[in-house]
Amino acid sequence: QAKQTKRGSFTLYSQDMSETLKQRLEMENALRDALQHGHLTVYFQPQCNVQNGHVTGAEALVRWLDPDKGLIPPSDFIRLAEETGLIEQIGELVLRQTCELGTEWRARNLPALKLSVNISPYQLRFVNLVDMTRRILAETGFTAEWLELEMTESALMEREQEVIPQLVALQEMGISIAIDDFGTGYSSLAYLKNFPLDTLKIDRSFLEGIPANRDSRQLTQTIISLGHNLNYKIVAEGVETQAQLDFLKQLGCDTYQGYLKSPPLPVQAFMKLIDPQQQRA
Numbered sequence: 001q002a003k004q005t006k007r008g009s010f011t012l013y014s015q016d017m018s019e020t021l022k023q024r025l026e027m028e029n030a031l032r033d034a035l036q037h038g039h040l041t042v043y044f045q046p047q048c049n050v051q052n053g054h055v056t057g058a059e060a061l062v063r064w065l066d067p068d069k070g071l072i073p074p075s076d077f078i079r080l081a082e083e084t085g086l087i088e089q090i091g092e093l094v095l096r097q098t099c100e101l102g103t104e105w106r107a108r109n110l111p112a113l114k115l116s117v118n119i120s121p122y123q124l125r126f127v128n129l130v131d132m133t134r135r136i137l138a139e140t141g142f143t144a145e146w147l148e149l150e151m152t153e154s155a156l157m158e159r160e161q162e163v164i165p166q167l168v169a170l171q172e173m174g175i176s177i178a179i180d181d182f183g184t185g186y187s188s189l190a191y192l193k194n195f196p197l198d199t200l201k202i203d204r205s206f207l208e209g210i211p212a213n214r215d216s217r218q219l220t221q222t223i224i225s226l227g228h229n230l231n232y233k234i235v236a237e238g239v240e241t242q243a244q245l246d247f248l249k250q251l252g253c254d255t256y257q258g259y260l261k262s263p264p265l266p267v268q269a270f271m272k273l274i275d276p277q278q279q280r281a
């Protein structure tokens with residue numbers, strides 16, 4: 001009896017496994033397809049000056065627009081893209097689209113914006129990020145000074161010796177480097193001094209506790225003041241309420257990003273948000 005149950009559950013388990021494997025393969029093929037057919041695109045979320053609310057930049061966030069399934073968020077495919085190496089093409093596509101738009105906006109005399117692009121740990125490790133970025137800047141005519149690359153703490157820490165020269169080279173080109181999701185890894189601010197960084201993005205989990213949670217308030221305050229001592233620009237991620245923004249204002253945080261101002265938007269909608277003429281119309 002026991003044996004039967006065991007065998008029964010084993011069969012079920014292995015069916016689950018092959019089902020998972022099958023889904024994974026289907027997803028991988030679908031992602032390759034999406035890349036080929038131009039179904040991957042970039043949305044932009046505004047970043048604003050905390051004190052006066054002006055839009056000073058935007059983060060580029062990849063979206064998969066499937067004709068059948070609709071909009072697929074990066075949380076559903078970035079990891080697969082990293083595991084399959086497809087992130088190399090995706091990363092290049094996102095950077096190219098972002099730089100192309102940046103060049104177009106500048107030509108139309110729209111307010112100058114710092115455009116920020118997420119870089120995967122895979123790109124730091126297996127792709128020549130410096131050459132790729134230099135090539136895309138040349139191809140699109142975008143200005144390095146208006147480009148920022150975001151990397152997570154763990155991506156930097158894991159391979160310090162290989163990463164630092166890449167960051168130095170990118171900064172020498174004029175590109176800014178931001179550390180993303182700060183506070184979620186193991187790093188300390190003291191350790192960060194080893195890396196050439198310009199911007200520190202406070203993870204949105206800290207903002208969630210503001211204003212109610214005392215620890216969140218104190219941690220946020222500490223990150224901002226230590227970060228400023230190290231001369232970083234501080235961006236707060238995931239700002240959803242006016243109370244959170246008021247708190248950041250008191251602490252002298254530089255920039256904020258979050259649903260309070262706007263979710264990530266498709267290009268046309270984003271343009272409408274930032275173009276003073278379209279706003280008046």
Ligand code: C2E
Nearest residue numbers: 061062073074075094118119120238239240257258259264
């Ligand atoms: P991230 O770089 O930390 O991006 C911020 C995420 O927070 C975005 O999710 C954004 O939509 C979301 N967000 C912004 N404001 C708020 C808010 O007020 N409340 C809440 N709850 N969420 C907010 P998204 O676009 O789904 O991206 C998730 C993650 O996927 C990104 O986190 C980034 O790690 C990764 N990702 C996105 N685009 C790319 C890309 O082009 N390349 C790579 N390598 N990773 C990307």
Ligand code: MG
Nearest residue numbers: 059118150180
């Ligand atoms: Mg980011």
Ligand code: MG
Nearest residue numbers: 180181201237
């Ligand atoms: Mg983040």
Ligand code: MG
Nearest residue numbers: 152180181203
């Ligand atoms: Mg993240």
